Amino acid sequence: MSGLNDEEVQERIDRGQVNILPKTPSRTISQIIKANVFNVFNGLNFILAVIVCIAGSPKNALFSMVIFTNTIIGIFQEVRSKITLEKLSVLSSIGATVMRNGYKVKVNIEEIVKDDVVLLENGDQIVADGIVIGEDTFEVDESLLTGESDPIVKKRGDKILSGSFVVAGKGYFKVTNVGSDTYVAKLANEAKKFKTINSEMQDAINKIIRTIIWLILPVGILLMSTQIIFSGKKWNEAAIAAVAGIIGMVPEGLVLLTSVTFMVGVITLSKYKTVVQELPATEVLARVNVLCLDKTGTLTEGILEVAEIKLLSNFNIDEVMATLAHAFPSKNPTQVALMNKYHNKGNVEVKKIVPFSSSRKWSGASLKGMGSWIIGAPEMILKEKYHYIREKVESEAKKGRRVLLLAHFPEENITEKLPNNVGAVALIMLEDIIRAEAPSTLKYFEHQGVEIKIISGDNPITVSAVAKRAGVKKSEKYIDARALPDDIEELSELVKEYSVFGRVTPHQKKNLVKALQYNNNTVAMTGDGVNDVLALKEADCGIAMASGSDATRAVAQLVLLDSNFSALPKVVEEGRKMINNLERVSNLYLSKTFFSLIMSIVFCIIVLPYPFEPIQLTLIGSITIGIPSFFLAISPNKEVVKKGFLRRILNISLPNALVFALFTIGAYLFSMMSGLGVMDSRTVAVMIAGGIGLIILIDVSRPFNGFKALLFLSMLTAFIAAFILPITQKIFNLKMVPFIFIVISVAIIILAAVVMPVFQVIFSKLLDRLYKK
Known part of the structure; x- marks a missing residue:
């Protein structure tokens, strides 16, 4: 784990193996000025004005003032949008900790070179592609890349991709791809050409x-x-x-x-925290008759809440739950939901903890005088005893809820291997928090004859249930994208039938937009992750969330600064006017x-x-x-x-x-x-x-x-x-x-x-x- 030495780093810099990030696909200021100044319309007016002036009647050249006014407006708007979006970009300021000459060194992400050993801790963003080394395991949120909201456990030998985040644990990885060779850069490269709406x-x-x-x-x-x-x-x-x-x-x-x-x-739209990157974008959204939305961060706030707790035994679990909610170092979405439910720490002494792991799908703690308690996926905790509560769990899952089991065994020596005497105590139901504005926004579009399609990387059953709670019409018509054909003509028939698409890959999102357009629809697409870039570029109107990736914001025509799609009705109304x-x-x-x-x-x-x-x-x-x-x-x-x-x-x-x-x-x-x-x-x-x-x-x-x-x-x-x-x-x-x-x-x-x-x-x-x- 000593990493590269100074000589090895310099060799890679000389070979160009440095993590220089490719520029986002937007026009430069000189390109903006050139496009707005040098065009046929301006050229014609300028020539006519010169002829009139030479003929000795400058007052008859007043018509040419439109050249300056039109040009200034066009340049001002596009440069203004560009500056606003560049201010949103924080990736360039992100640093990383690398091992060099046997020491930990903090460097800018564009100073990372191939073969660098990078230290990752909870909350860190992964800034280059690589392979996990060492014996530590950690969990990564790849939702911006895949749309899948569940964390993925990473261990020795596993690949990790730039653009994802560490949400639990810590470890090391060796950089294999930098700059334009990374997965994110290659995906964004497909949409690198500036798109005119x-x-x-x-x-x-x-x-x-x-x-x-x-x-x-x-x-x-x-x-x-x-x-x-x-x-x-x-x-x-x-x-x-x-x-x-x-x-x-x-x-x-x-x-x-x-x-x-x-x-x-x-x-006007800037009052509603909406940046318009291209002037005609509001017109296109006003014409849209199909709106494609993601689940996480669009319909939902991207956080969980405890919806209900059903006791399966006579335990009083309030003190236990308050203790468990605050017992673990990793603050994943589930843990945050429990902490929001139980604000105060319990008074019970925690003797030992086993942190959450995606491979085990549970976490646990031994409490002094109260035995050991486990919280996590029911089937992973109960194993062969799971059939006793299967019906109750599946009934709740069909409602789009995430079901956790609180279990107990009397010994105070919890390890990663659970004993056979684990007993079920309570079912804890978690729900995605639906955005307060989502139902009214969806109803607006329904009344305006705009069809809603939910396209997500999550489980289609869960997405369907969330869509139903939010008020999406025909939300029960869902399909797993792994069953979708690649042929656009075949796909165009399926998009007529289904409203919810789950387990969708980035290229499938693009194909779904194409299939909708094949049916003569005008399609708008919202997104926040790199996995949305191709679809946003393909859509008639791309709408990005400001909280998302640079590449997403760069290819979109509209950017929602508060990452809330409730501003879209105002955009539509302004466009119609x-x-x-x-x-x-x-x-x-x-x-x-x-x-x-x-x-x-x-x-x-x-x-x-x-x-x-x-x-x-x-x-x-x-x-x-x-x-x-x-x-x-x-x-x-x-x-x-x-x-x-x-x-x-x-x-x-x-x-x-x-x-x-x-x-x-x-x-x-x-x-x-x-x-x-x-x-x-x-x-x-x-x-x-x-x-x-x-x-x-x-x-x-x-x-x-x-x-x-x-x-x-x-x-x-x-x-x-x-x-x-x-x-x-x-x-x-x-x-x-x-x-x-x-x-x-x-x-x-x-x-x-x-x-x-x-x-x-x-x-x-x-x-x-x-x-x-």
Whole structure:
């Protein structure tokens, strides 16, 4: 046990056999900045802003401010989450005691080398893989690795794995694998690549933006060419007009609003001790229809309590139990439960103790004047006499209780080998403490149509009973995972039938998530251990407990700081509010996007000056979309999130855009033919476009309430003021047009309000036919 000497340690350091821990799978700060700064959206806005500035009109480049705002929000949120999670990481500060040059030395875990001899004591975390040496035995909690909550006894020659804990006894082990070669590192390595969450809403918006960007280049070049060549404009005026058409096609405000709304949601959720690592995570959880939970630490608090004691003889056991509860050095969960039941130490003198061992499954003590007492597994204590109480024990076990036997024999010379005259005195029933919030949280998800699946490394019978007590629907439908097939298609049939899965390995957890997704479910998975990493990575939304491992927190999208899943209903409600409201305001933005696309194509063909300048589109966009959409996006909304986001917004925004364009082009051409100049005709076009935009605002704001009515009146007042006040006329290049054109504009806006619903119905029917084909 003398361990390595200094020369041997240096040799291993030179060979790289050092316990350097692999970095957790999260993006670095430079990667976060790069991803948020250098993207197509920012690049397009930057180029357009440069063109407008070169053309001599910096005020028309105001639209580019969205680049900075959107980028800062994205970077801030992701860096904030990263810092929070790194503060949670305590593994790097953990030390270990190793034998070197014949002495005990305290070292940092990253100073451990291969072949080091490490001393382990009760409560120590095992920081590298190895083999037990020496004659001592100790017990290890491997629940973070396997999900199995019962301690495992380790003796000479047994393997032990990093990430587990010593819960009883002490001993030595020789390090065999360090750093990236350890079991934990290899398991986490399968999930090392940073995962981008699958967001239906963002995917739909990105799909629209990608399509529009493909159109922007040819349409933009054609528009600029026609503005220069055919309408006789100078290049700088043509450039400004062309940029106006292009920026109108890019729904930059929608991208910004999405980030802002998610950010507001993130700040709100932080009040419920929830860290959101990726902005769209709340959206995905709002869409989830299957939630996979572990038993220990999720449904239960991870600690035991004494539920009941049934006497089997006439002994008064209170004094005995109080003494036994405080007699042993190892404070395992069972012992803690007994100590919580019997707070005060007994007054009986303890002559000798036999500590608990997983191989014996009992502990005992000789008490002065009271003989010897044993507490532990009934079948291990009574052996061939166990059949006398078997029925009572099994009856309690079916309730999910852990049953201990208190037994006695008269001699005061207890050893590890029990005599034949041991008599049963009492049955002690222990139960996992159900989290106080668990039943109400489960009931919430049941009412919301979310199916609950319990996936645990524990015995399926026990897990089923605990699930029943917590209120899990169909908890009686359980299965031992050792009977599950590896084929995902076969497994997908079984996951429909069963709600509780016990004895599940890490790879089986991943397969269960895959099987649920194979059945077209959106799956959320909670976890705290390394054994959950693969499943968390595979799930549509991974939810980690802060008390768990680094790797678990790194691959999850949500981290519950108080390790309590009762915060999830708040996350779901916040997600529903954001997604449903964003769908509403998406109709505003995309109506304007498709409107601008139609306008640009039409004015490429008719070769007339474009009816707007960029600054005028900024006015229309701010009054009818930008400002009101922010307030609409944070208003209360608890409706269930439905699939088909892209289809629904196209169903509204495309017919809106068509009406928008037809009436605006008609009014603009009428003004030009009536003898108005370009600036006056543009003023009429702004009037019509802004008025129709306000009509669309009314449509997406339904159902109306006092707040929405006030919001609409405020925007209407601000829009009218822009045409009246001299300062705003100058800023937005607006003119006072003859009164008759104002009357005609109001009439056109009213007509558009009547026609728009008709177009929506017609387009909806056409879209339905298209989807059926």
